[in-house]
Amino acid sequence: MRALLASLRLAFASLLARKARAALTALGILIGIAAVVVVTALGTGARARIGGQIESMGSNLLFVFSMPVMKSGAKGRAGAQMGLTDADADAIRREAAAVTAVTVYSEVSSQIVSEFGNAKIGVMGVDHDYFPVRGYEVANGRAWTLGEEQVKSKVCLIGRTAAGKLFGNVDPVGRYLRIGRHPYLVIGTLVPKGESPFEDQDDRIIMPIGSWRARVSPTLGNRVMLIMASARSTAYVGPAARQIDAILRQRHGIIEGEESDFKIRTQQEFQKTQEAIFGVLTLLLVSVAGIALFVGAVGVMNIMLVSVTERTREIGIRMAIGARRGDIQLQFLAEAVALTLGGGVAGLALAAGLIFALGRALDWELALSATAVWIALGTSVVIGVASGFLPARRAAALDPIEALRHE
Amino acid sequence: MTPLIVLSAVAKDYATGPEVVRALIDVDLEVGEGELVAIVGASGSGKSTLMNILGCLDRPTRGRYELAGVDVTRRSADARAVVRNRLIGFVFQGFNLLPRTSALANVELPLVYRGVGRRERRRRAERALAEVGLEARAGHTPAQLSGGQQQRVAIARALVTEPPLLLADEPTGNLDTRTSHEVLALLQRLVARVGITIVLVTHEADIAACASRIVTMRDGRVESDHPNLPVSAEALLGGRPEASA
Numbered sequence: 108m109r110a111l112l113a114s115l116r117l118a119f120a121s122l123l124a125r126k127a128r129a130a131l132t133a134l135g136i137l138i139g140i141a142a143v144v145v146v147t148a149l150g151t152g153a154r155a156r157i158g159g160q161i162e163s164m165g166s167n168l169l170f171v172f173s174m175p176v177m178k179s180g181a182k183g184r185a186g187a188q189m190g191l192t193d194a195d196a197d198a199i200r201r202e203a204a205a206v207t208a209v210t211v212y213s214e215v216s217s218q219i220v221s222e223f224g225n226a227k228i229g230v231m232g233v234d235h236d237y238f239p240v241r242g243y244e245v246a247n248g249r250a251w252t253l254g255e256e257q258v259k260s261k262v263c264l265i266g267r268t269a270a271g272k273l274f275g276n277v278d279p280v281g282r283y284l285r286i287g288r289h290p291y292l293v294i295g296t297l298v299p300k301g302e303s304p305f306e307d308q309d310d311r312i313i314m315p316i317g318s319w320r321a322r323v324s325p326t327l328g329n330r331v332m333l334i335m336a337s338a339r340s341t342a343y344v345g346p347a348a349r350q351i352d353a354i355l356r357q358r359h360g361i362i363e364g365e366e367s368d369f370k371i372r373t374q375q376e377f378q379k380t381q382e383a384i385f386g387v388l389t390l391l392l393v394s395v396a397g398i399a400l401f402v403g404a405v406g407v408m409n410i411m412l413v414s415v416t417e418r419t420r421e422i423g424i425r426m427a428i429g430a431r432r433g434d435i436q437l438q439f440l441a442e443a444v445a446l447t448l449g450g451g452v453a454g455l456a457l458a459a460g461l462i463f464a465l466g467r468a469l470d471w472e473l474a475l476s477a478t479a480v481w482i483a484l485g486t487s488v489v490i491g492v493a494s495g496f497l498p499a500r501r502a503a504a505l506d507p508i509e510a511l512r513h514e
Numbered sequence: 515m516t517p518l519i520v521l522s523a524v525a526k527d528y529a530t531g532p533e534v535v536r537a538l539i540d541v542d543l544e545v546g547e548g549e550l551v552a553i554v555g556a557s558g559s560g561k562s563t564l565m566n567i568l569g570c571l572d573r574p575t576r577g578r579y580e581l582a583g584v585d586v587t588r589r590s591a592d593a594r595a596v597v598r599n600r601l602i603g604f605v606f607q608g609f610n611l612l613p614r615t616s617a618l619a620n621v622e623l624p625l626v627y628r629g630v631g632r633r634e635r636r637r638r639a640e641r642a643l644a645e646v647g648l649e650a651r652a653g654h655t656p657a658q659l660s661g662g663q664q665q666r667v668a669i670a671r672a673l674v675t676e677p678p679l680l681l682a683d684e685p686t687g688n689l690d691t692r693t694s695h696e697v698l699a700l701l702q703r704l705v706a707r708v709g710i711t712i713v714l715v716t717h718e719a720d721i722a723a724c725a726s727r728i729v730t731m732r733d734g735r736v737e738s739d740h741p742n743l744p745v746s747a748e749a750l751l752g753g754r755p756e757a758s759a
Contacts, residue, residue, distance in 0.1 A: 427598060427604050428627065429596065429598045431627070511571075
């Protein structure tokens with residue numbers, strides 16, 4: 108260990124004697140290490156962010172989509188009713204023990220007019236349970252009452268983005284907006300939830316499903332686009348999915364082995380899909396950054412080979428005064444490692460700066476992890492050894508007499 | 515007491531293509547401690563080959579080489595490196611100092627390979643530099659030193675391990691007459707003071723005249739080998755005219 112440190116010190120001294128060349132060679136490693144570290148940190152940060160967004164959709168959510176079934180080449184099903192209905196939701200609410208809350212949801216994008224302007228905004232018809240299931244809360248004003256839900260009142264709540272589009276900075280509570288021919292009273296605003304991976308969760312207007320069916324989209328009847336359910340806890344998500352599946356299969360008259368006309372997705376599945384996508388993306392970017400690192404390593408090897416040729420006489424002198432082959436080999440290996448380690452440390456410093464700056468600029472939570480630091484340093488050393496090995500061996504194999512004669 | 519160097523029937527062949535060049539043919543040579551031997555001869559006479567073998571840089575094809583009572587004929591490359599480090603100091607015609615490296619660091623180098631600690635290395639290197647009168651130039655790089663000073667640094671480097679044998683291959687070849695004599699005077703003082711054995715190759719008669727023994731090579735053989743009453747290099751420089759060896 109002491110000998111190793113001593114050779115590293117000598118190697119640094121030797122590199123200092125050729126500053127410009129050493130700096131340019133280390134630059135390749137610097138860029139490579141910085142690129143890999145920054146890309147990895149971005150990948151981790153993006154994943155955490157997406158994870159947070161998916162969590163913001165609600166807790167332990169299950170989504171039940173209506174699925175068109177292919178039969179004899181034609182979409183649609185003979186006999187049984189089409190899609191999901193309020194009654195399905197009621198059945199789940201009644202029978203699925205692993206589920207705490209169920210809500211129905213239908214959406215249509217509509218041109219909406221206020222006294223200040225108009226915009227195309229998604230209008231959702233939901234029931235009361237929508238709030239706890241999706242984790243929405245009322246910011247100002249109030250939610251609708253059960254009474255209002257039953258009599259299909261023309262009331263709605265509005266998200267922050269939608270409110271901005273229609274009312275600017277004016278408080279929308281107590282004002283009216285018009286959807287089609289009908290005016291609706293804005294009775295409250297929603298606490299902002301931010302972006303989900305799929306949509307802006309604040310760009311919406313929600314109203315009782317009854318009101319929605321009566322006037323916004325009268326053609327849908329008692330069907331719903333989506334049923335959402337909250338499982339009792341994370342551990343109950345699987346059982347909840349199985350229970351919902353069994354209930355709906357029975358209600359829709361789907362026999363064992365037959366393709367069902369609905370699909371159940373859990374929040375965890377979305378999360379997994381997103382993580383897989385980001386995993387692949389990160390891997391791709393890290394590979395590109397890795398190529399930069401590889402090119403840097405080739406540069407180090409190239410310079411070390413040149414250095415061995417240039418310093419043949421020096422090698423001869425060292426051998427004449429008693430350097431063993433191992434000493435020479437260690438010297439050149441140490442120089443290569445000193446180059447790559449120097450580049451690696453500088454690359455880490457650059458990466459730390461970039462990560463800090465990017466975190467600020469994107470408003471993401473980015474961090475240079477201790478693991479990344481150790482891996483980067485380890486990689487630098489390994490690259491040094493790998494790229495220095497051949498030149499070092501070539502140096503050690505020189506014949507001292509020939510080397511001394513070299514001009 | 516056994517001589518420091520014993521060469522018995524040493525031969526060296528070089529295969530250059532189909533021909534075999536016989537660079538050394540049955541050389542027998544004994545050199546005792548404290549001798550200053552000059553090896554002279556025309557180029558191609560085999561003096562360089564002889565020096566390479568004496569310096570353990572090369573191995574003889576046939577014959578036997580004992581240095582300080584140790585048979586070093588068939589040692590491996592690493593073993594010969596250790597022998598060079600412990601028993602031999604080298605001085606070359608071209609000085610062969612490491613460029614961009616201070617005189618002190620150059621002198622320390624053999625001790626690095628011997629595994630001597632940093633502080634001890636520095637102390638011994640400073641002492642060796644003082645011995646050749648260059649303690650004031652310890653921080654200078656070779657480029658900042660004159661030819662004579664560079665050669666003195668090289669001598670300090672050869673002496674720093676306190677070897678019994680110093681091999682000098684045309685040590686004055688790149689120096690003017692006066693500087694040559696200064697270097698020779700230094701070598702003669704070393705033989706007198708430390709009792710070191712010096713073998714030097716030269717083709718200059720006035721340099722050979724400073725040796726206590728002159729070996730003449732010709733066509734790979736020792737043509738003549740006789741003692742010599744050494745001329746004092748100090749005297750050549752205009753100092754007191756007395757034999758110093």
